[in-house]
Amino acid sequence: MLSNIAKKMFPRSLWVYHCNSGACNGCDIEILNVLTPYYDIERFGMKQVASPRHADVMLISGAVTRPTLPLVKKAYDAMPSPKLVFAIGSCATGGGAWFDTYNVTGGADKVVPVDYYIPGCPPRPEAIIYGVALALGLVDKKAAPVEMKQMEFPMDMYEMNKAWEERNVIYKLLDN
Amino acid sequence: MWLTSKIKQIAMALRPGVVTLRYPFEPHPVPENFRGAPHWDHHKCVGCGACANHCSSRCILVRDLCQEIRVMLYDGSRCTYCGRCAEVCPEDAITMTDRFELATGQKEDITETLELFMLTCQRCGRCFDMENTNMLDRLDLRGYRYDSLETRSFIRKTTDQFDKEIFDKTVKYERPDKLGD
Numbered sequence: 001m002l003s004n005i006a007k008k009m010f011p012r013s014l015w016v017y018h019c020n021s022g023a024c025n026g027c028d029i030e031i032l033n034v035l036t037p038y039y040d041i042e043r044f045g046m047k048q049v050a051s052p053r054h055a056d057v058m059l060i061s062g063a064v065t066r067p068t069l070p071l072v073k074k075a076y077d078a079m080p081s082p083k084l085v086f087a088i089g090s091c092a093t094g095g096g097a098w099f100d101t102y103n104v105t106g107g108a109d110k111v112v113p114v115d116y117y118i119p120g121c122p123p124r125p126e127a128i129i130y131g132v133a134l135a136l137g138l139v140d141k142k143a144a145p146v147e148m149k150q151m152e153f154p155m156d157m158y159e160m161n162k163a164w165e166e167r168n169v170i171y172k173l174l175d176n
Numbered sequence: 177m178w179l180t181s182k183i184k185q186i187a188m189a190l191r192p193g194v195v196t197l198r199y200p201f202e203p204h205p206v207p208e209n210f211r212g213a214p215h216w217d218h219h220k221c222v223g224c225g226a227c228a229n230h231c232s233s234r235c236i237l238v239r240d241l242c243q244e245i246r247v248m249l250y251d252g253s254r255c256t257y258c259g260r261c262a263e264v265c266p267e268d269a270i271t272m273t274d275r276f277e278l279a280t281g282q283k284e285d286i287t288e289t290l291e292l293f294m295l296t297c298q299r300c301g302r303c304f305d306m307e308n309t310n311m312l313d314r315l316d317l318r319g320y321r322y323d324s325l326e327t328r329s330f331i332r333k334t335t336d337q338f339d340k341e342i343f344d345k346t347v348k349y350e351r352p353d354k355l356g357d
Binding site for chain 1: 195196197199200201204206216218219221232233234235251252253254255256257258275276277278279280281282283284285286287288289290291292293
């Protein structure tokens, strides 16, 4: 009975575990900034917890370095399912500037399955809130792959060919 | 006694008002010099590859499909938004927009593909750039070095026709898994 009421009252109150896997503390400061009264993320029912066993969501910041790799895996396994993983910052999404260095795994998605990517170096607090709201279904996704083609060629070759042909038409005179 | 202190406390709390940002429901403007996602103007770009050469996280890749068509691929997943590409661009084709709402579930959503028509000589019909440089010179350009060794063989093929197979193979390039398990 009580659990049913609780399920209805708190449908999407995610508890967040913040996992620093070798970040430069830029993304960590922005994550803490999100929890301050100005960008109050607790209005969505979110709360930062210290242990992964209490958490629903893991926020990974930083390209997963080799010393932290087993610890990140352990923390992920310790979380009770269903669980979400957010990769915060360029390092966690794709490896950042260290995507191919020797001591770095190159992205959190190579270690644990990542559900949402929040790029930025560091991402703004608004960007993190946007990613959270995207996971909660409050906002629509705005990012989409862009494909562009140079339809207008840099030289007007076709117009020049056309003009050249018109200049050299001699049969027009014969018709008249 | 305790009641008056509580009333005082409420009055103190009410004085600053609500400071919390109503962000996801109301838009919040970015500061003036904010660097968001870069945007390529495909009408201005000449395909020199300076942005690929200066990219600190090497997320701009260059590939030549044939003599006339060059494809620039921007992989936004590891972009650090440093703005060096916009700084070095000789044609000012790259602008740092104010878009920061890039959170997504798939990495492919933050990529940009630019297909360029490289200028050819009107007499011989070949590209100027191809005449001046050979393949080893091209490999000095950092964007040519692909992440994956498998797709590295597709870096440059001088074919006269547009090769659809190479395009399909290189458009879905994959980074190597260094984890091993």
